[in-house]
Amino acid sequence: MNQRTASGPASPFYTEDHENFRAQVRRFVDREIAHHIEQWEAAGELPRELHRKAAEAGVLGVGFPETCGGIEVPDGFYGIVVTEELARAGSGGLLASLMSHGIASPPIVNVGTPEQKERFVAPVLAGDKIAALAITEPSGGSDVANIRTTARREGDHYVVNGSKTFITSGMRADLLTVAVRTGDAGLGGVSLLVIEAGTPGFTRSKLEKMGWWCSDTATLYFDECRVPVVNRIGAENAGFMAIMLNFNNERIMLAAQAWAFAKLCYEEALAYARERQTFGKPLITRQVIRHKLVDMKTQIDAVKAQLDLLCWRVSKRQMPVAEVCMLKNLATRTLEDVAGEAVQILGGAGYLRGAKVERVFRETKVLSIGGGATEIMKDLAARQLGY
Ligand SMILES: Cc1cc2nc3c(=O)[nH]c(=O)nc-3n(C[C@H](O)[C@H](O)[C@H](O)COP(=O)(O)OP(=O)(O)OC[C@H]3O[C@@H](n4cnc5c(N)ncnc54)[C@H](O)[C@@H]3O)c2cc1C
Structure with missing residues (x-):
């Protein structure tokens, strides 16, 4: 590799x-x-x-x-x-x-x-402050256009009411880019506000998770939380477009994450298979194990080829939206497959806390859910492909 x-x-x-x-x-x-x-x-x-x-x-x-x-x-x-x-x-x-x-x-x-x-x-x-993005709400994350957290204008402030959930770095963040409803229903009524930690009316609570333990994840609560209008990012009701502008980049980076962790699992499994003896022979000599490793590498390398190509296209300011959606799904599916096989190759040692493959295995699902879940990626790709 x-x-x-x-x-x-x-x-x-x-x-x-x-x-x-x-x-x-x-x-x-x-x-x-x-x-x-x-x-x-x-x-x-x-x-x-x-x-x-x-x-x-x-x-x-x-x-x-x-x-x-x-x-x-x-x-x-x-x-x-x-x-x-x-x-x-x-x-x-x-x-x-x-x-x-x-x-x-x-x-x-x-x-x-x-x-x-x-x-x-x-x-x-500069690393002096921590930032988080808060879009998802308890009522739903996939349907971004239908967020319910409201921000009503009162003079030079917005008064925010509602809740956000599953927010990464949500407990420690000093600055939160928050999607709020300032206008009518749908994507044309969404604005972005930066809400600062310590703003009266803003509280948060920590969530426990299957994986990503060292990442603090929070539910945020806004109760008559007054945010200066100067904290609004972009024009009023134009927040959805500002969020969308970064979707391709975010999804490419999530695909990169899935690829990088799949590669790590493969390397761990390969090293273990070389080391481990069963029935008097190294595991790597068994055809079943060799084929598993080749299958893992086949998927990983295919993801990397497409990842590099789409990264290059996005760097050239192209917008291959459908291809990025399909890449995210290919990469996260690959991670699920490869992490599962890596745990299997390590046997009991792969199931124990402290093994990298054990942790990565617990962390696979979040990449298939966050940043646009697999089903949502397929729907978007189908629309982009004109189906
Ligand atoms: C650890 C973690 C960290 C996160 N960090 C952040 C963050 O920093 N900021 C943030 O804003 N959000 C964050 N999220 C939220 C994440 O983006 C959402 O979980 C995701 O968008 C899905 O939303 P949901 O969980 O509400 O699922 P839902 O939207 O309720 O969907 C549930 C399931 O149904 C499927 N589904 C939904 N609609 C359809 C449909 N029309 N057809 C077929 N299937 C459908 C989905 O694909 C999903 O599998 C995080 C989530 C996790 C788990």
């Missing part, structure tokens, strides 16, 4: 610059994350200082404009490199929570004012 071969990079999309950046992120993961991940999983959240260290390592700002304190790069492959290297720690919760600004901040970057970028994006990319 090496990216490189004796004759150079295995993929034409990755340059020396990407590989240098990879080395930088890898050092950060080895130094600041690998030895602490079990402790953070048990604690149910990441330490705040990790965000500052990640900012220093160039992990938080990559792909964001320099005017917001980011690091501009020519393509999305730097994001895939970050995903792949963070995934080596074996915790999807780490990626979800450390990188929650990856879904929370782009709407502000894309349609916010310079002052809003200064207030709401720059401190996040």
Whole structure:
């Protein structure tokens, strides 16, 4: 699974610059994350200082404009490199929570004012503040156009009432990009507000989950919560478009996550199969196991080929919406298959806490649900394909 071969990079999309950046992120993961991940999983959240260290390592700002304190790069492959290297720690919760600004901040970057970028994006990319995106509600997540949290205008404030749930980094976030209803029913009545921690009328409670333990997930409550109008991102009732602008990127990064964790499971299973003896022979010599490993790698490599191609197309400002939906489904299905087979190859050792494959196996479903569930991705792809 090496990216490189004796004759150079295995993929034409990755340059020396990407590989240098990879080395930088890898050092950060080895130094600041690998030895602490079990402790953070048990604690149910990441330490705040990790965000500052990640900012220093160039992990938080990559792909964001320099005017917001980011690091501009020519393509999305730097994001895939970050995903792949963070995934080596074996915790999807780490990626979800450390990188929650990856879904929370782009709407502000894309349609916010310079002052809003200064207030709401720059401190996040510096690792001083934590950002979260709050769209999903207890009444439903897939049907984004029908959110029920309301924001009624009173002078230079909006008064927000309602609730959001399943929000990643929701307990620790200082700045929350929140979708609210300011207008009529449907997608034309949605606006985005940045709601700051400590705003009167805003409270939250923690949720326990199957996986992603070190990612704090919350339900948010807004009770007559007064938010300044200057915190509105973009025009009133134009919030849905601001959310949609980032969907392709978000889904490509979720596919990258699924691919990176599938690859990790494959590597763990391969190493174990080489080491483990059964009936007097290494497991890797058994045809059944060899075929399982080849099947796993076949799926993983197919995902990577499509991931790189679509990442390149999106970097070229193309909008391959149907293909991105299908990629997300292919990648998450691959992760479910590969993680299951990896646990099977490790046998009892794969079922024990502390094994990377055990954790990844518990974390597979969330990627098939979040960021557009499998069924929703198929519906959208079918519409885009003109069915
Ligand atoms: C750990 C975790 C972290 C998350 N983080 C965030 C976050 O940071 N911010 C945020 O806003 N949200 C977040 N989410 C929410 C996530 O985006 C939603 O769970 C997702 O969009 C699905 O919404 P739902 O759970 O309400 O399911 P529902 O919309 O109720 O759907 C339930 C099931 O029915 C299927 N379904 C729905 N409609 C149809 C249909 N018309 N036809 C066929 N099938 C259908 C869905 O695909 C799904 O399988 C997170 C979720 C989890 C689990």
